[in-house]
Amino acid sequence: MRILCIIPAAALVASATSLAAQNSSLAPTDTAPITIHAARLIDGRGKATANVLVTVRNGRIETVATGSAAAASPKKPTYELGAATLLPGMIDAHVHPGWYINKQGALHNGRDGDTPGQSALARAGNLWATLMAGFTTIQSVGGQEDLELRAAVNGWQTPGPRILTSIRQLSSVRPSPDSFRVIVRDLKSQGADLIKLFASAGLQNGGNQTLSDEQLAAICGEAKSLGLRTVVHAISAQSVKAATLAGCTEIDHGTFATDAELTLMAEHGTIFDPQVCLVFQNYLDHREVYSKSGYTQETFDSFSNALPAASAMFKRALAIPKLTIIFGTDAVALAHGRNADELLCRVKAGQKPMDVLTSATSITAKALGLGDSLGVVAPGYLADLIAVRGDPAKDISAIRNVTFVMRGGVVFSGR
Numbered sequence: 001m002r003i004l005c006i007i008p009a010a011a012l013v014a015s016a017t018s019l020a021a022q023n024s025s026l027a028p029t030d031t032a033p034i035t036i037h038a039a040r041l042i043d044g045r046g047k048a049t050a051n052v053l054v055t056v057r058n059g060r061i062e063t064v065a066t067g068s069a070a071a072a073s074p075k076k077p078t079y080e081l082g083a084a085t086l087l088p089g090m091i092d093a094h095v096h097p098g099w100y101i102n103k104q105g106a107l108h109n110g111r112d113g114d115t116p117g118q119s120a121l122a123r124a125g126n127l128w129a130t131l132m133a134g135f136t137t138i139q140s141v142g143g144q145e146d147l148e149l150r151a152a153v154n155g156w157q158t159p160g161p162r163i164l165t166s167i168r169q170l171s172s173v174r175p176s177p178d179s180f181r182v183i184v185r186d187l188k189s190q191g192a193d194l195i196k197l198f199a200s201a202g203l204q205n206g207g208n209q210t211l212s213d214e215q216l217a218a219i220c221g222e223a224k225s226l227g228l229r230t231v232v233h234a235i236s237a238q239s240v241k242a243a244t245l246a247g248c249t250e251i252d253h254g255t256f257a258t259d260a261e262l263t264l265m266a267e268h269g270t271i272f273d274p275q276v277c278l279v280f281q282n283y284l285d286h287r288e289v290y291s292k293s294g295y296t297q298e299t300f301d302s303f304s305n306a307l308p309a310a311s312a313m314f315k316r317a318l319a320i321p322k323l324t325i326i327f328g329t330d331a332v333a334l335a336h337g338r339n340a341d342e343l344l345c346r347v348k349a350g351q352k353p354m355d356v357l358t359s360a361t362s363i364t365a366k367a368l369g370l371g372d373s374l375g376v377v378a379p380g381y382l383a384d385l386i387a388v389r390g391d392p393a394k395d396i397s398a399i400r401n402v403t404f405v406m407r408g409g410v411v412f413s414g415r
Contacts, residue, residue: 031057031058032057033055033056033057033062033078034055034056034057034078034079034383034409034411035053035054035055035056035073035075035077035078035079036053036054036056036077036078036079036081036086036385036387036404036406037052037053037054037070037073037077037079037080037081038052038081038082038083038084038085038086038387039051039052039081039082039083039084039085040052040084040085040086040391041054041064041066041085041086041087041377042085042086042087042354042357042377042392042393043064043088043376043377043378044087044088044357044358044361044362044365044375044376044377045358045362045376046354046355046358048354048391048393049066049067050066050067051066051067051070051071052064052065052066052070052086052377053065053066053069053070053073053077054086054377054385056383056385056406056409057409058409059382059383059408059409059410060380060381060382060383060409061377061378061379061380061381061382061383061385062379063379064377064378064379079404079411079414081387081403081404083389084387084388084389084403084404085387085388085389085390085391085392085393085398086377086385086386086387086404087134087357087361087377087385087386087387087388087392088361088362088374088375088376088377088381088384088385088386089134089135089136089137089161089361089374089384089385089386089405089406089407090134090135090136090137090327090339090340090360090361090386091135091136091137091138091139091327091360091361091364091365091368091370091374091375092130092135092137092138092139092161092327092328092329092331092339092360093138093139093231093250093273093326093327093328093364093367093368094139094141094231094252094273094275094328094329094330094331095130095138095139095140095141095328095329095330095331095336095339096140096141096143096330096331096332096333097123097126097127097130097138097140097143097146097149097160097163097336098123098126098140098143098145098146098149099126099332099333100119100122100123100125100126100333101122101289101333101334102114102118102122103118104292105289105292106289106292106293107289107290107292107293107333108122108333109293119145123145123149124152124158124160125336126336126337127149127153127158127159127160127161127336128159128160129336129337130160130161130331130336130337130339131159131160131161131405131407131412132337132402132405132412132413133337133338133339133340133400133402134340134386134388134399134402134405135161135339136161136162136374136384136386136405136406136407137161137162137163137164137365137368137370137374137384138161138162138163138164139163139164139165139193139194139231139328139368140163140164140165140166141165141166141169141194141196141231141252142165142166142167142168142169142192142194142196143165143167143168144167144168146163146165146166146167147165147167147190147191149163149165150162150163150165156410159412161407162407162408164193164194164368165192165193165194166187166192166193166194166195166196166231167187167190167191167192168187168196169196169197169198169233170183170195170196170197170198170219171197171198171210173210173211173212173215175215176215177214177215177217177218178218180215180218180219180222181218181219181222184219184222184223184226184228185222185226187228188226188228192228193228193229194223194228194229194230194231194249195219195220195223195228195229195230195231196230196231196232196233197211197216197219197220197230197231197232197233197248198210198211198232198233199211199216199232199233199234199239199240199242199243199248200233200234200235200236200239201235202235202302203235203255203299203302203303203305203306204296204298204299204301204302206235206236207234207235207236207239207253207255207256208236208238208239209236209238209239209242210239211242213242213245213246216232216242216243216246216248217246217247219246219248220232220243220246220247220248220249221246221247223249224247224249229249229250229368229369230248230249230250231249231250231252231273232248232250232251232252233252233253234251234252234253234254235253235254235255235256236256237256237257237258237260237261240254240257240261240265241260241261241264243270244261244264244265244268244270245264245268247268248270249270249271250270250271250272250273250326250367251265251270251271251272251273252273252274252275252328252330253273253274253275253330254272254274254313254317255274255275255306255309255310255313256309256313257313257317259316259320262316262317262320262323263320263323265320265323266320266321266322266323266324269324270324271324271326271367272317272323272324272325272326273325273326273327273328274310274313274314274317274325275310275328275329275330275342276310276311276314276342276345276346276349277307277310277311277341277342277345278329278330278331278335278338278339278341278342278345279329279330279331279332279335280303280304280306280307280310281303281307281341282331282332282334282335282338283295283299283300283303283332284300284303284304285334286334287300289333289334311345311348311349314346314349314350314351315349315350318349318350318351324363324367325359325363326359326363326364326367326368327342327343327356327359327360327363327364328364329341329342340399340400341400343356343357343360343396343399344396344397344399344400346359347396353392353393353394353395353396354393356396357392357393357396357399361375361376362375362376363375382408382409383406383407383408383409384406384407384408385404385405385406386402386404386405386406387402387403387404388400388401388402388403389401389403
């Protein structure tokens with residue numbers, strides 16, 4: 001059995017060398033099984049069962065016994081979680097783990113004098129907070145620092161969720177379609193898991209389409225030919241339509257999408273990752289900090305206006321047949337660890353608690369190409385497991401009360 005004790009993120013990074021030396025002892029290489037018992041199981045596919053005993057070996061789920069079969073086990077479980085609910089580790093498909101507040105109390109911009117060590121500490125803290133909130137996998141969209149963060153997490157040197165990354169964001173309108181194809185190939189060679197591009201401006205600029213139809217087709221077409229998914233920032237109805245017709249994989253935000261664009265996405269099999277509240281509210285809750293970073297009153301007004309617009313759009317999206325809706329928060333500085341707040345907003349906007357939990361587990365796992373190994377509590381799947389106090393299928397706010405976190409068979413928190 002391997003367990004990584006809960007210690008402050010700063011201390012974790014400060015002892016990175018020590019952890020690196022121990023990584024073979026942290027990695028899930030045990031042959032001895034770990035057993036976990038809880039009062040309830042939500043399996044990630046929309047099914048809830050009373051009384052569950054999960055056996056984990058070598059980082060994967062070996063067996064899942066429920067009901068009388070779980071009760072019949074003669075041995076005391078390794079982890080007795082009592083009245084808690086066991087779930088798959090959640091997945092956030094839109095995160096910015098590299099964003100943090102610097103020593104001047106503003107958003108870090110790479111030119112503020114923070115040392116590499118200070119940046120590493122802050123980013124490790126973001127990963128730790130996200131993991132402790134029950135998110136065992138994230139998709140970063142993206143930053144050059146992600147390569148080192150991903151390697152540190154994969155090497156069991158830094159505790160955090162596994163990371164998929166785009167490495168950078170394609171936002172300039174200057175490159176030609178052929179130049180964009182070269183850029184996509186270069187990102188693939190650097191180890192990008194996906195391509196992130198901006199098809200529109202931000203909220204404060206109305207979200208108007210920025211990249212041309214030809215540029216969008218070049219980026220998304222080249223990525224598809226290389227086996228890479230594309231994640232598109234698209235705010236306006238026109239940019240959502242253009243990205244869909246260009247064959248892009250996933251559209252994020254879609255704040256001003258109408259039923260026509262939402263239906264078009266469903267018809268084309270385009271994945272939708274809307275943001276309902278967390279990212280907007282986070283900026284509004286920390287006006288003073290973000291004002292130091294150049295955010296204007298006009299920008300904050302656009303976030304305030306986006307809250308009701310995004311909620312109304314999401315409610316309409318839920319009514320579109322066959323539209324795949326995944327879970328992503330766009331968590332930036334000061335939102336890391338609060339990712340589950342977005343779940344509550346989705347329920348408030350009309351999604352059923354069980355459906356939002358399924359969206360944040362098996363549905364998002366499948367959309368990210370991880371559906372055969374993550375997002376479900378079943379034999380053969382990676383042992384990414386969390387537990388919460390209460391029953392989030394009845395009261396979604398229970399998802400905030402995380403008491404147990406396991407990623408890849410390693411226990412990071414067990415209470």
